[in-house]
Structures are given as structure tokens and as C-alpha cells.
Amino acid sequence: MRLGMGTHMLDVKISTGDGEMGAYVAMPAGGGPAPAVVILMEVFGVNRFIRRIADHWAEQGLIALAPDLYWRIRPGIELDPETDGHRDQALATREGMDVDAAARDVEACVAHLRAMPECTGKVGTSGYCLGGLLAYLSGVRGTADANVSYYGVGVEGCLKEAEALKTPLLMHIGETDPWTPAPVRRALAAALGEIPGVEQHVYPGIGHAFAREGASADAPDARALANGRTLDFFKRSLAL
Numbered sequence: 001m002r003l004g005m006g007t008h009m010l011d012v013k014i015s016t017g018d019g020e021m022g023a024y025v026a027m028p029a030g031g032g033p034a035p036a037v038v039i040l041m042e043v044f045g046v047n048r049f050i051r052r053i054a055d056h057w058a059e060q061g062l063i064a065l066a067p068d069l070y071w072r073i074r075p076g077i078e079l080d081p082e083t084d085g086h087r088d089q090a091l092a093t094r095e096g097m098d099v100d101a102a103a104r105d106v107e108a109c110v111a112h113l114r115a116m117p118e119c120t121g122k123v124g125t126s127g128y129c130l131g132g133l134l135a136y137l138s139g140v141r142g143t144a145d146a147n148v149s150y151y152g153v154g155v156e157g158c159l160k161e162a163e164a165l166k167t168p169l170l171m172h173i174g175e176t177d178p179w180t181p182a183p184v185r186r187a188l189a190a191a192l193g194e195i196p197g198v199e200q201h202v203y204p205g206i207g208h209a210f211a212r213e214g215a216s217a218d219a220p221d222a223r224a225l226a227n228g229r230t231l232d233f234f235k236r237s238l239a240l
Contacts, residue, residue: 014067016108018101022075023067023109024051026058027118035122035238036063036113038106038144040131042209043090044079045070049212050128056213057126060231061240063119067109069102069134082215094130103137110144122238126230129153129179129209132171140164146237148172148230150211153179159191168197170233172226174206174219201229 010027013020024046028034039054041047046066054064070077073096079086106125113123124146127135132152139147140161146168149155155171171188173180180188185202192198203210203226209217211226234240 012065012112014065014105014108014112016105018072021067021069021071021105021108023065024054025066026051026054026064028058028061028063030061033118033120034061034063035124035234035240036065036116036119037234037238038109038113038123038125038138039064039066040106040125040127040134041066041069042081042129042131042212043094044081044086045077045090045093047078047080049081049215052213053126053128053211056227060234062234062238063113063116065109065113067105069105069131070097071105072098072101081209081212081217097130099133099137103134103141106134106138106144107142110138110142120239124148124234124238126150127152128211133158136169136171137161139167139169146170146233148233150226151177151180151208156184156187159187162191162195165192165195165198168233168237169195169199170230171198171200172211172229173200173202174208174210174222175202175204176206177208179208199229199233201226 057064125135126148128150132149133154135147135149148170210219211223
């Protein structure tokens with residue numbers, strides 16, 4: 001167990017139907033049960049930016065668990081968007097990922113968190129890029145109490161499942177994100193806009209990965225606004 005930033009941080013193993021998956025966990029300071037959130041990684045794996053996101057949500061009072069969703073390809077893949085060549089490696093790795101199996105892994109994380117004595121039983125997800133798609137899929141296929149998608153990539157390809165959405169969904173989208181151009185944003189608005197509990201926010205002039213704190217893509221004002229909206233969302237939906 002490692003200590004830091006007012007949280008207790010440890011690595012755990014999550015049982016899935018196919019084996020064990022590693023995860024980074026940040027525990028909130030203080031006593032008493034807390035709600036939890038599954039932090040769903042970008043295409044770069046559970047790297048320093050995803051761990052910082054998990055730490056941030058632990059600092060807000062949530063148990064934050066970031067699973068290694070590439071574990072079927074190779075456990076421990078950790079790439080850095082600020083390192084030359086890693087972006088191409090990340091995109092190639094993503095191509096080899098079984099998204100349906102990853103969605104089931106997210107559900108295993110939700111079940112793991114609910115079984116923890118430190119958890120109130122309320123569990124949400126917050127996903128980024130690839131993880132934003134998985135957060136949406138958690139909403140339509142899984143049992144999480146609420147889901148947040150930051151600049152999700154590929155959600156438009158799964159909109160035929162939107163009618164299955166029964167829990168709150170919050171989406172953060174950059175207006176100039178090349179992965180969500182205007183036709184994609186229109187498709188998202190058309191399919192999800194009338195579903196109760198769905199919130200979609202588009203950030204003017206903002207690109208992809210704007211909540212990747214400390215990276216070259218970081219847009220601090222938009223990140224703070226989006227994180228504030230997410231915090232309010234979790235207060236309502238997870239009884240934070």
C-alpha cells in the first residue's frame with residue numbers, strides 16, 4: 001500500500017470470467033463507507049494521467065478504481081501520449097482489443113467495488129476516450145448507477161443500444177475534437193437527447209483529451225468545468 005495526496009493507493013486483482021485483471025485503486029481519506037467510481041482508461045492504458053484522474057476522484061471522496069483493460073492482450077501496457085511513437089502503439093493496441101469483453105470487465109469492476117466493505121454500494125463509471133465508449137456501454141449493458149463519458153470515441157457506432165439506457169449518463173464533448181465531428185455530435189444528440197437522465201455538454205473551441213491534466217492537450221478551464229459538472233452529477237446519482 002502506498003500513501004499520498006490524502007488517499008491510500010494500492011494495486012488489486014479483479015476476478016473476471018476469464019481470469020484476473022489488475023487495477024489501480026485510490027481510496028479517499030477519512031472513515032466511513034464511500035461511493036465508488038470505475039475510471040476507464042484511454043487507449044494509452046493505466047498510465048500516469050489515468051492514475052492522476054483516479055487520485056482526483058478519491059480526493060473528492062470516491063473510491064476510484066482504474067482497471068487494466070488491456071490485460072487480455074498483455075498485462076501492464078502503459079503508454080504515454082507525450083512520448084514519441086506511443087500514440088501509434090496505443091492505436092495499434094486498441095485495434096486488438098475485444099470491446100465486448102472489456103465491457104464485461106467493467107461490470108466485474110462494478111461488482112468488485114459493491115462487495116467492498118468500504119463501499120456504500122453506489123458505483124459509477126467515468127471513462128476517457130476509449131473509456132468514454134465503455135462508460136456508455138456500461139450504461140446500456142451494465143449495472144452501474146451512473147456513467148460519465150469524457151470525449152468518448154466510437155459511441156456513435158453503438159447508438160442502436162441507446163434504448164436500453166436506464167441510468168443517468170453525462171457526456172463531455174470537445175467541439176473541435178476530430179473524433180466527434182459535427183455529424184457525430186448530431187447523431188449523439190438525436191439518439192440520446194430525449195432520453196431522461198442524459199446530459200450532453202459540448203465545450204466550444206476545445207479538442208480531444210482536454211481533461212488529461214498536465215498534458216499538452218489539457219485545457220484547464222474546460223477540465224475544471226467538466227469535472228465540476230461530474231462532481232455535481234455524482235452527488236446526485238451516487239449520494240456522494
